[in-house]
Amino acid sequence: MADRITLRVTRYRPESDTEPTAQEYDIPLRKEWVVLDGLNHIKDHLDGTLSYRWSCRMGVCGSCGMIVNGEPKLTCATFLKEYAPGPIRIEPLSNFPIVRDLVVDIGDFMRKLPRVKPWLIRSEQERPAKEEHLQLPAEREEYEQFSMCINCMLCYSACPVYALDQDFLGPAAIALAQRYNLDSRDQGSAERMDVLSSADGIWACTFVGECSAVCPKDVDPAGAIQRYKFTAAMDALKTLLLPRGAR
């Protein structure tokens, strides 16, 4: 194994650049280093002006997502040696505006998330519970997969529908809505339906499936969206066919 590797990193300085450019850095290649370690090496020893986000460096915070050789990846979970001999292209997440270098604006996602009410909703009439709401392991299994999401937005970066139409609610937001819809303790699925079942919600999705392919936590947002399409369609059928009382 060669002991050095080149990182070709996207730079964008809004005060002086009109277009992002690529800058090359030559760094040591160590077998235990992930891409993020390489960036930290650059920041600490080669070029302190490079900007990027990270926090936990262990795949839980979801802040280090970037495009590595064209694929959306968590840079703290992607080893440099897999790309040897390099060079490795490091770009900011696609489909989001670039603020600076590898930092993108995630405001759009942050505004979309609360629209699907990703929290447990109980009926207004209900008295406050005296004890915890119990749940069987089988009931927990129903939504567990969707609860693994770390909001890294790799799925948004991989989604061509989102690239073309920023109004699309997007994979993670819909998967998170399903996480609560499928929770036996939740009573809010009717409240979420208007947002989810709109033209900018599930119906815009054409099941490209790339969101599920890139998700580092196996959330399968594409599956969540398809399942919800079925739920919403059945609901619409019922509304059409059944008299009001029987719904």
Add this chain to the structure above:
Amino acid sequence: MKVEYTPFHPRWHRPRVPVFWWLRRRSYLLFVLRELSSVFVAWFVVFLLLLVNAVAQGPEDYRRFVDWSATPGLLLLNVVALCFILLHAVTWLFTLSPHAMVVRLRGRRLPPAVIGVGDLVAWMLASALVIFLILG
């Protein structure tokens, strides 16, 4: 394309999506081809209706229809159509529906792979039935 959510940040860079964005990744290209299979599904409907009509008209028309469908142009079209239809069937039965369907057996959700196998069995049964009915 909308850029509404960066109104106060004109300097933030937002690249445009190229028209042929689906040429940039293999998976995107496969997706677009999969969607194009629908055109050949529509073509099949036309072809089927022509066939049924020819058979109903009598043996003469039927012969003429078979001769017409043996012309190189039409054969080529149907070979291409068959490839696209197979792409549709394979993606639909083995990638789309296993993700989209929730089938429960004794309260447990079946894993996607099992649903795929079920789809395969259904596909083979349906095809066998079609062949049996038509060839007698």
Add this chain to the structure above:
Amino acid sequence: MEPFLWLLFSAGGVVSALLVPALLFLFGLALPLGWVTPDYTHLSAVLGHPATRVVLLGLCVLALFHWAHRFRYALYDGLQLKHLDRVINLLCYGGALAGSAAAGLLLLT
């Protein structure tokens, strides 16, 4: 409207995945190339049977709506023509409706 169009699209996707490969192989390849030579009277009895006609009509209608829905989104996204949505919807679903009517006329009369 969207949920119903999607249901038609999905139903069409299922039936065309299950039935069209075998049918197209038989009629589009095996028959013209002479790999199979079904006897005409048998074929006309099977294809003329009312039950077959109804099944084929169902197949045609669903397959056409399957096409309409998918093609519409392919134009929206693949060619970035979403701003022309009215024309596209008219072309796709109008086409599917017209095709279904034609299929009904052909198969049921």
